[in-house]
Amino acid sequence: MRRVIIDTDPGTDDALALLMALNCPDLHIEGITTVGGNATLAHTTRNALRLVEYVAGGRDVLVAAGADRPAQGSFSFAYHVHGTDGLGVDLPSTARKLHRADAVELIRDRALAAPGSVTVIALGPLTNVAAALDGRPDVAQAISEIVVMGGAVEVPGNVTPHAEFNIYEDPWSADAVFSSGVSVTLIGLDVTHRTFMRRDAGPQWFEGDSRSARLGNRILANSFRERADVQEFYLHDPLAVAAAIEPDILACRLAQVSVVTDGEQRGHTVVSYGDGPVRVALEVNVRRAVEVVRTLISD
Ligand code: BDR
Numbered sequence: 001m002r003r004v005i006i007d008t009d010p011g012t013d014d015a016l017a018l019l020m021a022l023n024c025p026d027l028h029i030e031g032i033t034t035v036g037g038n039a040t041l042a043h044t045t046r047n048a049l050r051l052v053e054y055v056a057g058g059r060d061v062l063v064a065a066g067a068d069r070p071a072q073g074s075f076s077f078a079y080h081v082h083g084t085d086g087l088g089v090d091l092p093s094t095a096r097k098l099h100r101a102d103a104v105e106l107i108r109d110r111a112l113a114a115p116g117s118v119t120v121i122a123l124g125p126l127t128n129v130a131a132a133l134d135g136r137p138d139v140a141q142a143i144s145e146i147v148v149m150g151g152a153v154e155v156p157g158n159v160t161p162h163a164e165f166n167i168y169e170d171p172w173s174a175d176a177v178f179s180s181g182v183s184v185t186l187i188g189l190d191v192t193h194r195t196f197m198r199r200d201a202g203p204q205w206f207e208g209d210s211r212s213a214r215l216g217n218r219i220l221a222n223s224f225r226e227r228a229d230v231q232e233f234y235l236h237d238p239l240a241v242a243a244a245i246e247p248d249i250l251a252c253r254l255a256q257v258s259v260v261t262d263g264e265q266r267g268h269t270v271v272s273y274g275d276g277p278v279r280v281a282l283e284v285n286v287r288r289a290v291e292v293v294r295t296l297i298s299d
Pocket residue numbers: 011012013014038078081123124149158164165166236237
């Protein structure tokens with residue numbers, strides 16, 4: 001069983017990624033930490049709590065809230081992509097409580113409790129993860145790996161021609177994480193833009209009548225309904241979870257990575273291949289990746 005902390009800003013594709021992780025027998029979720037990004041921190045936290053309750057009601061899954069804004073500078077949300085309240089579909093309200101500690105404390109605690117065995121899967125701006133590492137070499141040492149959905153290395157960005165959303169939102173934190181010395185797998189648009197579900201494959205993108213299959217289908221149906229011109233739903237964050245479960249679905253090159261923090265190229269991931277702590281994903285086994293996503297949500 002791989003121990004994971006999922007740092008996330010749900011978000012439609014984050015929600016699918018959480019469904020996968022909650023359904024996966026090979027992952028033990030040490031905690032879910034929320035960050036502002038696709039939507040406000042209040043919305044991403046509420047969405048995470050409701051989603052956990054809806055699909056894993058009886059289970060004790062820690063959910064902790066983190067940063068509501070990047071380490072520095074301006075920021076914006078992506079409601080135009082993810083819909084009302086950041087998810088586009090309603091989930092029943094829940095009395096499920098947040099963890100007493102915040103996201104930074106949860107990441108540090110869980111990593112230090114099992115040194116060398118906790119993977120952080122980061123699906124939003126890297127603000128919480130960078131803060132957990134800041135001034136704490138013991139925490140950096142204890143984290144086994146950080147799997148990041150973010151960046152556009154050899155391909156254009158999706159927020160600007162130079163930058164992908166998660167990195168653009170908090171380039172300072174991204175740069176700090178990539179230079180922290182912790183092993184990082186960087187899963188950017190190079191591979192996530194090849195990994196998608198098509199509008200015309202619905203409305204049963206996920207099979208069966210489980211809560212997760214029904215919720216997954218509702219999320220995709222609503223997303224396609226609200227964006228009439230869009231034919232593909234990109235599996236950005238689900239691919240990160242799939243790769244944490246089956247690393248071989250990616251082909252990666254080692255690199256040093258830094259991030260442009262200001263100006264027209266803000267959020268650009270600058271890659272120097274060779275030795276380095278970052279595995280940059282450049283190829284993906286699309287068929288297998290989509291199969292992993294579908295299987296875990298269809299259950
Ligand atoms: C990333 O940005 C967010 O909108 C998605 O949830 C994903 O994490 C894709 O650029």
